[in-house]
Amino acid sequence: MDSLKHRFPRYSRLLALYPADYRQEYGGQMLQTLADMLDDPGRRKAGVWGRITLDFPLSVIKQQLIYSGEAMGNTMPGYIKRNARLGAWLVAPFFIFLIFDAVMRHRLEHSWVWHTRALFIWLIVLPGLAAIFNLAALLRWVHARRRETHSSAWKVLTDLRLNWPALGMAVLSIGILGLVFFHDSVHCVTGNPVRELHNPYQTWQCIEQRQ
Amino acid sequence: MSKRTSGLLPQVTFSILFALSLKPRHGYELMQQIEHDSSGKVQLGPGALYGTIKQLREANLIEEMPFEDENERRRYYRLTRKGWNLLNAELEYYEHTVRLAQERKLLGPNFGAAQWIA
Numbered sequence: 609m610d611s612l613k614h615r616f617p618r619y620s621r622l623l624a625l626y627p628a629d630y631r632q633e634y635g636g637q638m639l640q641t642l643a644d645m646l647d648d649p650g651r652r653k654a655g656v657w658g659r660i661t662l663d664f665p666l667s668v669i670k671q672q673l674i675y676s677g678e679a680m681g682n683t684m685p686g687y688i689k690r691n692a693r694l695g696a697w698l699v700a701p702f703f704i705f706l707i708f709d710a711v712m713r714h715r716l717e718h719s720w721v722w723h724t725r726a727l728f729i730w731l732i733v734l735p736g737l738a739a740i741f742n743l744a745a746l747l748r749w750v751h752a753r754r755r756e757t758h759s760s761a762w763k764v765l766t767d768l769r770l771n772w773p774a775l776g777m778a779v780l781s782i783g784i785l786g787l788v789f790f791h792d793s794v795h796c797v798t799g800n801p802v803r804e805l806h807n808p809y810q811t812w813q814c815i816e817q818r819q
Numbered sequence: 820m821s822k823r824t825s826g827l828l829p830q831v832t833f834s835i836l837f838a839l840s841l842k843p844r845h846g847y848e849l850m851q852q853i854e855h856d857s858s859g860k861v862q863l864g865p866g867a868l869y870g871t872i873k874q875l876r877e878a879n880l881i882e883e884m885p886f887e888d889e890n891e892r893r894r895y896y897r898l899t900r901k902g903w904n905l906l907n908a909e910l911e912y913y914e915h916t917v918r919l920a921q922e923r924k925l926l927g928p929n930f931g932a933a934q935w936i937a
Contacts, residue, residue: 663864
């Protein structure tokens with residue numbers, strides 16, 4: 609296989625984009641098949657590379673999706689999935705209220721949903737709980753995985769194939785909190801953190817006045 | 820006709836099973852046979868080919884043949900009994916469909932006798 613790796617250095621490097629198991633089983637055969645295609649006098653080389661260009665990205669995406677699905681079903685720890693699901697329920701009101709408010713032309717802002725206590729709950733408490741649950745799941749994951757594989761914490765944390773639901777939910781919920789607490793537009797104008805997302809012109813004017 | 824009555828195998832899956840019906844083949848041979856059988860209409864790249872081979876092996880429809888030389892890069896695949904039965908059921912379905920189409924004059928020497936009905 610080494611000779612084929614030398615013959616097709618770029619293609620063999622690109623094979624690294626396939627899941628490891630798949631690459632191990634079929635990587636050598638794929639290289640051999642490519643060599644056979646190019647060595648066939650009945651085929652034009654440009655045609656072969658054209659076909660590879662179309663085939664490669666699609667098959668990588670397909671295999672990665674299959675791998676992720678299998679990993680999610682079999683290898684991914686239950687607490688990662690459970691906490692991510694819980695997080696999704698906790699941040700759901702944020703998106704539901706925003707969408708309803710936009711669809712109802714901001715009429716929701718005169719309802720109980722926009723009262724300070726309700727705002728506090730769906731803007732801060734629920735996303736905060738989602739962040740805590742998912743950060744806790746990630747910490748547990750990093751701890752357990754490091755003991756199993758002796759890898760660095762960073763490497764384990766960035767192994768997205770097995771932790772993406774919790775990592776994604778943690779980033780999303782922290783993002784919501786960051787938006788609420790730190791975005792200029794949130795503190796400007798009316799103190800209504802959600803409304804400003806729909807009124808960029810007013811927000812911009814307010815920020816300019818503050819400056 | 821067997822219990823499986825619908826021709827619902829994906830094109831590439833059917834093509835691979837069909838290409839393996841005569842003899843075991845390795846990847847490139849499969850690719851050539853599929854192109855030949857489909858008159859060039861089905862053209863696979865290595866990614867699509869081995870992705871489907873993987874699925875078929877997991878479904879126990881084809882199997883890798885034992886090999887002696889570990890360094891031999893070409894692996895040969897053959898149909899399993901299950902794969903053979905599935906292919907037969909699929910072909911029976913096609914045969915039935917073609918027979919119906921001939922009866923309705925949609926195929927064969929009388930092709931064209933049937934009219935498109937708006």
